[in-house]
Amino acid sequence: MYKYEFDSDTGGILLTNSDEKMPKEPRPVFAEEMNILGFNRRWHYDNQNDIPYLWAVAGNYFYRAKLIAVVKGGSLYEKPTLEFVEEDGLPEGETILPIDIAAMSKKNFELMENLRQATIKRIFNYWTRMKKRLDCFHVAFSGGKDSIVLLDLVKHALPKSAFIVVFGDTRMEFPDTYKIVDLVEKQCKDEGIEFYRAASHLLPEDSWKIFGPPSTVLRWCCSVHKAAPQTLKIREILGKTDYVGVDFVGVRAAESVKRADYEVENVGMKQRGQHSQNTILEWGSAEIWQYIFMYGLPINETYKKGNSRAGCLLCPMSSGRANFFRRNAYPDEVDKFADLIKENITDEDIISYIDNGGWNNRKNGRDLKNPLTNYSEEISNDYLYITVTNPKTNWLEWFKTAIGFPFPYAVEESIESGNKTVTAKVKTVYDKTPAMRIFKSVFHKAAACVGCGVCESNCRQGAISFKDGFHIDKKKCIHCLQCHEIDRGCLLYHAIVLPLEGEMSLKQNLNTFAGHAPKPEWFREFFYNTETFMQKNTLGSKQFDFFKRFLYDAEFVDKKTKIPTEFTALIKKIGWESPTAWGLIYINLVYNNPQIRWYVDNLPLNRSIDRAVIEEKLKMEEVKGQGLTTIPGAYKRLCETPLGTSLHFGTTTSDGKNLATLTRTKARVDDGRVILYALYKLAEAADWYQFNLTRMMNNEASAGVSPTKIFGIDKEEMEQWLNGLSTKYPQFINASFTHDLEKISLFSDKTSQDVLKLFDS
Ligand code: SF4
Numbered sequence: 001m002y003k004y005e006f007d008s009d010t011g012g013i014l015l016t017n018s019d020e021k022m023p024k025e026p027r028p029v030f031a032e033e034m035n036i037l038g039f040n041r042r043w044h045y046d047n048q049n050d051i052p053y054l055w056a057v058a059g060n061y062f063y064r065a066k067l068i069a070v071v072k073g074g075s076l077y078e079k080p081t082l083e084f085v086e087e088d089g090l091p092e093g094e095t096i097l098p099i100d101i102a103a104m105s106k107k108n109f110e111l112m113e114n115l116r117q118a119t120i121k122r123i124f125n126y127w128t129r130m131k132k133r134l135d136c137f138h139v140a141f142s143g144g145k146d147s148i149v150l151l152d153l154v155k156h157a158l159p160k161s162a163f164i165v166v167f168g169d170t171r172m173e174f175p176d177t178y179k180i181v182d183l184v185e186k187q188c189k190d191e192g193i194e195f196y197r198a199a200s201h202l203l204p205e206d207s208w209k210i211f212g213p214p215s216t217v218l219r220w221c222c223s224v225h226k227a228a229p230q231t232l233k234i235r236e237i238l239g240k241t242d243y244v245g246v247d248f249v250g251v252r253a254a255e256s257v258k259r260a261d262y263e264v265e266n267v268g269m270k271q272r273g274q275h276s277q278n279t280i281l282e283w284g285s286a287e288i289w290q291y292i293f294m295y296g297l298p299i300n301e302t303y304k305k306g307n308s309r310a311g312c313l314l315c316p317m318s319s320g321r322a323n324f325f326r327r328n329a330y331p332d333e334v335d336k337f338a339d340l341i342k343e344n345i346t347d348e349d350i351i352s353y354i355d356n357g358g359w360n361n362r363k364n365g366r367d368l369k370n371p372l373t374n375y376s377e378e379i380s381n382d383y384l385y386i387t388v389t390n391p392k393t394n395w396l397e398w399f400k401t402a403i404g405f406p407f408p409y410a411v412e413e414s415i416e417s418g419n420k421t422v423t424a425k426v427k428t429v430y431d432k433t434p435a436m437r438i439f440k441s442v443f444h445k446a447a448a449c450v451g452c453g454v455c456e457s458n459c460r461q462g463a464i465s466f467k468d469g470f471h472i473d474k475k476k477c478i479h480c481l482q483c484h485e486i487d488r489g490c491l492l493y494h495a496i497v498l499p500l501e502g503e504m505s506l507k508q509n510l511n512t513f514a515g516h517a518p519k520p521e522w523f524r525e526f527f528y529n530t531e532t533f534m535q536k537n538t539l540g541s542k543q544f545d546f547f548k549r550f551l552y553d554a555e556f557v558d559k560k561t562k563i564p565t566e567f568t569a570l571i572k573k574i575g576w577e578s579p580t581a582w583g584l585i586y587i588n589l590v591y592n593n594p595q596i597r598w599y600v601d602n603l604p605l606n607r608s609i610d611r612a613v614i615e616e617k618l619k620m621e622e623v624k625g626q627g628l629t630t631i632p633g634a635y636k637r638l639c640e641t642p643l644g645t646s647l648h649f650g651t652t653t654s655d656g657k658n659l660a661t662l663t664r665t666k667a668r669v670d671d672g673r674v675i676l677y678a679l680y681k682l683a684e685a686a687d688w689y690q691f692n693l694t695r696m697m698n699n700e701a702s703a704g705v706s707p708t709k710i711f712g713i714d715k716e717e718m719e720q721w722l723n724g725l726s727t728k729y730p731q732f733i734n735a736s737f738t739h740d741l742e743k744i745s746l747f748s749d750k751t752s753q754d755v756l757k758l759f760d761s
């Protein structure tokens, strides 16, 4: 809401009524965090944890408006390093004084009071307007700082009997969070406010084994352990499955670019058919902390231990540094979940897999010790056969959810040696029809379902029950198909299924240009005579054969029609020799040409590789004979085209005629739309519409390739690109780097082709 600045007088923050852009969110720093990082090596301060001493903004630590230290790096097992600011910082040996909370509160009182009154009024007015229309007003309490403030405001706005408080207990919360929840629960009960806890019937120890560890795209944990239990709990409290309620939520716009677009009131954003009020949407963390200090609200002790969020013990969305502070504060509890990763993942270097974020990247059952093996799809003689062995739930029950299917099908059941097999047979021509998604969803559910509660919570008719065995009540079911509006119909299936066929196979066809890799003059001829080039050119027949391959893979020419594409027109418009044009071309090649993909996947950045080493690497890919000569030769030739001379995709040295060394270099990117195009290509190839930067930097086992890897961009530079793109193209991307949460969201209604249209404007 307000801008803040650091106040050298009080050591606190000073809110100002200014229209300037909000700076990054500050958080108070207590002695405990300072001791962990080593501030006591340089300065004196009392070892008390009631009053904070400093403010941290991202990795920067401020004392009385002065930047005195910066923290860098850090991972689950590695402490971040603290660097003291030498020039203009705080001289060594000084005593650090605590923030003068009373003076800070006095200075901010008027602005805070205005904000407080306005927010209380907003809650009250909403309740007055909606109380006859809604079954329930509910505060979603998490034990974090925002929900502490939110609850206090709602308490001041509404009669005690007008709302309930529900703590969504993932059973993975920090021990300090449970302490504050106990305290707040007692306070509520003493004040006559109903307080409930909602938890899944599955323990995380079990769910992590069943679903495999969560990851940035497999966030089954949020549905299974948070959203579904809360919905089911409210239904139980109200005795009504189709209740309509409002959730007072502590979402704040300053937390991310995406949230900045949220409305205060909305319907269906959080959950279909349910209302939510983002009560403190405009509040910044400066105001949240000021409010907590001003009104003496309880502070979750986790914030004093360096944790900027009160979340789950081990979360795939967290940054490395955040993981360090979590494990430092709760080693046994965090290790319990790290052990669950170790127990369920096959990776040989499991410590590195955990510490470097490999687990964050998991997108199916491939890395799991126990992936889903009882479901298969096979195509034979124009028929698709879906086979489920020993189904976990009865497919006939799930079939009740659909009124029928608009195509002929047959389902057979058989039992052999005690194993039950269900086989569904459908003509392949129906495979891409919308109804097929539901048809397959039925068998995904049949293969995997353990009754995690998510389908039950999606069904507002109360038609799905797992009590006394799985059953769907035909009389209640209205065929709304909401129980199928889940990733691939079943969160569990989605999290543990092995990747289906179709991923690019690289081994057979690395030698895509043989001895005829493109020459710069061929491109010149193609771009000057684009319309006639495919019919008439000066290339020899072998040269043309292999250049055609390049033209198809670069998406310059349509393989079927042999006609130059709109992409070629765009490249000519941008300037076919420009780095921007070759950035886009390079991306297409990475996705379409195995030789270029191998280059990006296998050659380290900025390291000169001897030809002999390249040959060894190629042998490991089963390349033999001529290929061992022509493939390195092709890289040499490609470096002489604008791929090398304009984009700087690599450099070579030669021993006279042949390649001696090859170095993959950081490519030149001058235009963010090139990055955005690469991001959408990645999303389309690997279904990466939501991920974090750490995951992107560790993009190894993905079906796509991240722009960081393609262009050799480091994390810091990528963060800058992402921030810039979010601001310039909010309709395409939202990226937020707030505290320890780094989240990148693309929009599934946009495509890489839409990104190319941005060059037309
Ligand atoms: S969610 Fe809809 S389709 Fe599924 S069981 Fe309930 S009423 Fe039927």
Ligand code: SF4
Pocket (backbone or CB within 6 Å): 445, 448, 449, 450, 451, 452, 453, 454, 455, 456, 486, 489, 490, 491, 492, 493
């Ligand atoms: S079918 Fe639904 S209830 Fe069953 S495991 Fe999958 S998501 Fe959970």
